[in-house]
Amino acid sequence: MSIWEYANPAKFMRTSGAILPFAVAGAALCAIGGVLWGFLTPNDVRQGATVKIIFLHVPAALMAINIWLMMLVTSLIWLVRRHHVSALAAKAAAPIGAVMTLIALITGAIWGQPMWGTWWEWDPRLTSFLVLFLFYLGYMALWSAVEDADSAADLTSFLCLVGSVFALLSRYAVLFWNQGLHQGASLSVASGERMSATYKYPLYVSMIGFFLLFVALVLIRTRTEIRRRRLAALLARENRA
């Protein structure tokens, strides 16, 4: 079994249709469960009840970056092997990534207001997320602006490549520009544990939940795209007849 088999849309539709119910169920269970479990944890000594927003903020931020990474990989697969489902998956993932970025920005602002005393700060992490959001907007705008589907896939793939380099560059350039007040990573393999188990496990569950949510949404949206393509092909055939 390899991903190349799924370049056949019929095969992709069959497999994704089989996976989809499990992904939806798992996403509902873990995302709702994780966030609820998070909200039932005791208040933090220093941060009070506001600490609970991390169960939305951290998974959303994690997904926001990884969805762009997934789009980069699928774009490369499209450019190298003309894998149509791959291009459509990238198209389907972009709005989800944009919403995840927006969730991370908004929950961060809600958290930042009582903690840092400000809704917005020109801090490296915050700024690089705003830049990432702009890249998502540009990517989606380009998809909707180009009429021919294959050209659109090509051009957005180019944009995704160049955008990835510059999103990364902006990430480190803003570090140079302004040392901010966002704390470092709380969960890190290198630095060991810095978070108590009370918060860690619900956070893990809600991360898994957000990941499954993304899988479910991207499958649904890709299936919609494939059906839209089929419909367009049918209509074109009808017009020719």
Add this chain to the structure above:
Amino acid sequence: MKALLWRDLRLATRAGGGFGLALAFFLIVCTLVPFGVGPEGRTLALIAPGILWVGALLSCLLSLDRLFALDYEDGSLDLLASSPLPGEAVVAVKALAHWLTTGLPLVLAAPVFGLLLHLPGPAYATMMLSLLLGTPALSMLGAFGAAVTVGLRRGGLLLSLLVLPLYIPTLIFGAEAVRRAATGQAVTTPLVFLAGITLATLALVPFVAAGALRVNLR
């Protein structure tokens, strides 16, 4: 290649082209800022590095949608694509022509605009140097954006949405260098980064932009 460069330069300077338009735009930006923030010299001096760089960026953006669009409309881009000259070279030459008609005049005129914004004395040389190092990157990235949007109706607005985020690192290092010079700090690091960005775009962007052009001419 030389013929193409001369042709583009002649078109820009003679046929009521964009030459000087970017400069006039820059002048207007520098005139508007004191109206917006007040004419006090100290405030202006504080924000001058940022305003100068943002102004350079915007005036560069202004002329980008003409980079390939005119040639696309009259069909000469198709001729260029079928000529023995590789697409990468076409992109590079056109970006060079764009830089010569917008970037270079900006570098040369920058001291006048610095004067208007009360830029502190020691920063002038750094400002010109940072613009000299940074504006080629702006032209190259702009050429990529123009190549992506060339076939589109209303491409101009989309072009700015695509290109401006790409300009962020250049803007950060450019303005940082001028700011450091204005406050008497060492300027080597941001200038080196700026040169690095420019060299990287010179080396890589022609390939991506030529690819995008080929897609749009398909």
